[in-house]
Amino acid sequence: MTEVAGAKELSKEELLDAYRTMRTIRDFEERLHEEFATGEIPGFVHLYAGEEAIAAGFMAHLDEDDYIASTHRGHGHAIAKGCDPKAMMFEIYGKQDGLCHGKGGSMHIADLDKGMLGANGIVGGGPPLVCGVGLSARTRGTNQVAVSFTGDGGANQGTVFESLNLASAWDLPCIFVIENNGYAEATAQAFSSKGIDIAKRADGFSMPGVVVDGHDFFAVYEAAGEAIRRAREGGGPSMIECKVNRYFGHFEGDAQTYRAANEVEEVRKEKDCLMLFRRRVTSAGLVKESELDQIDEEVKNYIDECVREAKAAPEPTPEHLVTDVYASY
Amino acid sequence: MSGAVTVGVIANPASGRDIRRLVSGASVFDNGEKGNMVYRLMVGLAAVGVEHVLMMPAASGLYDSLERTLRAAAPAIAAEHRPMPDLELIEMKVRHNARDTIYAISEMEHRGVAAILVLGGDGTSRIVARHCARDIPLCTLSTGTNNAFPEMREATVAGIATGLVATGRIGDEALRREKILRVGLNGDAHHDCALVDVAMNSERFVGARALWRPREISEIVVSSARPDAVGLSSIAGLLDPTSRDAPHGLHIRLAPPEDAEIVLTVPLAPGLVVPIGVNEVNRIEPGASVELTAGVGSVALDGEREIEISAADEVEVRLDLAGPLTIDVSAAMREAARRGLLNGSL
Numbered sequence: 001m002t003e004v005a006g007a008k009e010l011s012k013e014e015l016l017d018a019y020r021t022m023r024t025i026r027d028f029e030e031r032l033h034e035e036f037a038t039g040e041i042p043g044f045v046h047l048y049a050g051e052e053a054i055a056a057g058f059m060a061h062l063d064e065d066d067y068i069a070s071t072h073r074g075h076g077h078a079i080a081k082g083c084d085p086k087a088m089m090f091e092i093y094g095k096q097d098g099l100c101h102g103k104g105g106s107m108h109i110a111d112l113d114k115g116m117l118g119a120n121g122i123v124g125g126g127p128p129l130v131c132g133v134g135l136s137a138r139t140r141g142t143n144q145v146a147v148s149f150t151g152d153g154g155a156n157q158g159t160v161f162e163s164l165n166l167a168s169a170w171d172l173p174c175i176f177v178i179e180n181n182g183y184a185e186a187t188a189q190a191f192s193s194k195g196i197d198i199a200k201r202a203d204g205f206s207m208p209g210v211v212v213d214g215h216d217f218f219a220v221y222e223a224a225g226e227a228i229r230r231a232r233e234g235g236g237p238s239m240i241e242c243k244v245n246r247y248f249g250h251f252e253g254d255a256q257t258y259r260a261a262n263e264v265e266e267v268r269k270e271k272d273c274l275m276l277f278r279r280r281v282t283s284a285g286l287v288k289e290s291e292l293d294q295i296d297e298e299v300k301n302y303i304d305e306c307v308r309e310a311k312a313a314p315e316p317t318p319e320h321l322v323t324d325v326y327a328s329y
Numbered sequence: 330m331s332g333a334v335t336v337g338v339i340a341n342p343a344s345g346r347d348i349r350r351l352v353s354g355a356s357v358f359d360n361g362e363k364g365n366m367v368y369r370l371m372v373g374l375a376a377v378g379v380e381h382v383l384m385m386p387a388a389s390g391l392y393d394s395l396e397r398t399l400r401a402a403a404p405a406i407a408a409e410h411r412p413m414p415d416l417e418l419i420e421m422k423v424r425h426n427a428r429d430t431i432y433a434i435s436e437m438e439h440r441g442v443a444a445i446l447v448l449g450g451d452g453t454s455r456i457v458a459r460h461c462a463r464d465i466p467l468c469t470l471s472t473g474t475n476n477a478f479p480e481m482r483e484a485t486v487a488g489i490a491t492g493l494v495a496t497g498r499i500g501d502e503a504l505r506r507e508k509i510l511r512v513g514l515n516g517d518a519h520h521d522c523a524l525v526d527v528a529m530n531s532e533r534f535v536g537a538r539a540l541w542r543p544r545e546i547s548e549i550v551v552s553s554a555r556p557d558a559v560g561l562s563s564i565a566g567l568l569d570p571t572s573r574d575a576p577h578g579l580h581i582r583l584a585p586p587e588d589a590e591i592v593l594t595v596p597l598a599p600g601l602v603v604p605i606g607v608n609e610v611n612r613i614e615p616g617a618s619v620e621l622t623a624g625v626g627s628v629a630l631d632g633e634r635e636i637e638i639s640a641a642d643e644v645e646v647r648l649d650l651a652g653p654l655t656i657d658v659s660a661a662m663r664e665a666a667r668r669g670l671l672n673g674s675l
Binding site for chain 2: 009190194197199200203208209210211212216218219221222223226227230238243280283284285286
């Protein structure tokens with residue numbers, strides 16, 4: 001057997017990078033949870049805490065010029081794809097030096113230089129975008145791939161079905177990731193769909209559909225590696241469903257009356273992706289506890305710095321209202 | 330309900346969706362079909378007098394498909410006075426993981442089911458075998474890929490065979506005591522088990538679970554081995570075919586093909602035929618313990634990585650002839666024919 005992308009053993013450096021990515025997302029989101037409550041942050045935020053292993057597991061296989069299309073819950077995807085967390089924090093605070101000059105906010109963070117096509121306020125909006133860039137990559141003859149992220153609610157949108165059909169019909173190098181956290185806003189999945197396994201829908205579009213545990217970085221990493229390799233080599237699209245839990249509400253301020261009282265507490269105790277990752281890499285002797293502790297410390301300080309600077313940064317001035325209105329290509 | 334014969338049904342809605350669909354073109358088995366299989370089982374069970382079916386709740390469209398088929402068939406069943414068992418779902422919190430199956434089994438035991446029908450792959454069969462009382466007959470039907478233990482069978486016939494056993498009309502002639510591999514870890518002799526194969530491999534993490542990269546496998550122990558099987562046990566099957574009834578198992582040490590004494594061409598998974606190097610084959614006797622050479626890696630049970638280990642861990646495998654009791658559908662139907670049990674109308 002030839003060595004394949006998904007099969008390669010992760011180096012220590014790659015393991016530490018993956019942990020740093022997950023820790024950065026977690027601290028970024030936990031901090032936003034606290035800061036949003038103070039009323040200083042404009043607009044809405046939807047937090048990715050609990051789902052970090054998915055972003056880290058997929059993005060570990062992507063190059064800078066590969067594309068991703070995110071969701072309203074997009075901070076984790078952006079950080080893992082290489083967007084600057086500080087510029088993101090500025091953006092969320094609506095500041096002039098934000099990644100989109102403070103005009104996008106949490107739900108419209110984008111960085112085309114990093115292949116991040118944007119968080120997206122349109123539920124089910126990502127899959128059509130990756131069909132577009134997937135077609136572009138195929139037409140230009142590059143080996144770029146495009147990955148969309150969609151929730152279990154978004155998975156029921158017509159746009160998603162149309163995209164699956166198009167990607168399949170045209171053999172596009174697209175991977176459709178379903179982050180199934182069990183709730184479409186406040187609606188439990190069983191109320192809105194007959195099937196719990198969304199990946200089974202891939203069968204109807206003649207593409208492979210696989211289910212993995214979205215709390216397990218290694219499970220995501222392995223399946224993602226194979227799907228991405230397949231797409232790069234001309235094998236067409238795949239769907240990967242990651243079963244996961246979110247730690248916070250649909251949006252900040254969501255009272256979450258639809259969840260059991262101890263639901264999140266149980267998940268945090270048993271399935272926390274950072275805890276599982278730490279336990280496994282240290283017991284396998286690949287990484288020392290102290291090395292992970294050091295990352296925790298560095299990330300904590302960095303996120304403090306991001307928030308501190310974002311709060312102090314200047315707002316856009318009225319004249320910025322008329323800039324960035326039109327895009328030029 | 331007293332007097333009525335009850336049969337349990339465990340249908341795993343999650344089987345058949347692992348990474349092999351991505352890497353080796355493995356087949357897909359949709360939940361609509363699994364629901365239809367349960368309907369066909371019920372028809373078979375009813376035909377031989379089973380009046381009650383107690384089923385684990387099955388999400389993911391499986392139960393919906395069953396319910397729709399039952400609803401659509403109800404008028405004709407009533408008009409033609411055809412029998413159909415009552416269907417009762419176990420009242421339980423569904424977690425969509427193996428704990429559902431474990432809870433459902435305990436409830437079925439408590440309710441005195443006469444047999445349990447299991448729809449799933451090797452993993453589902455293994456969980457049922459591990460947690461089920463020894464004397465409840467199981468009929469395990471394959472709904473996954475690469476299954477060595479459950480059989481691919483028409484559910485209607487499996488339902489008839491199971492019903493004949495459950496109602497007491499056929500007994501030992503159609504029952505088989507299966508072998509089981511007890512897997513010990515660091516002195517805990519009953520840490521886990523496997524029905525067909527245990528494989529030591531160097532995949533460090535359980536990851537996507539299915540064991541599909543042959544270079545990583547260093548050692549296997551099998552309870553039985555057919556040369557026409559697909560999967561790890563087929564390695565053993567090509568070396569020393571070992572039936573389910575044979576009172577021994579096999580222990581095989583693998584090596585990279587370039588360094589091995591024997592090289593076999595093996596269908597390791599659906600869509601994956603690879604050279605496998607073998608250095609040593611030994612029969613293992615019941616009760617005797619085989620110590621596996623532990624390294625950093627994991628132990629796969631019936632083809633799925635389950636236990637992450639380090640070189641310091643001690644892993645041993647023991648062949649136990651007193652595994653689960655299963656229904657041999659072919660034997661049951663042969664006996665039914667011989668004794669004329671299905672002669673006459675329903």
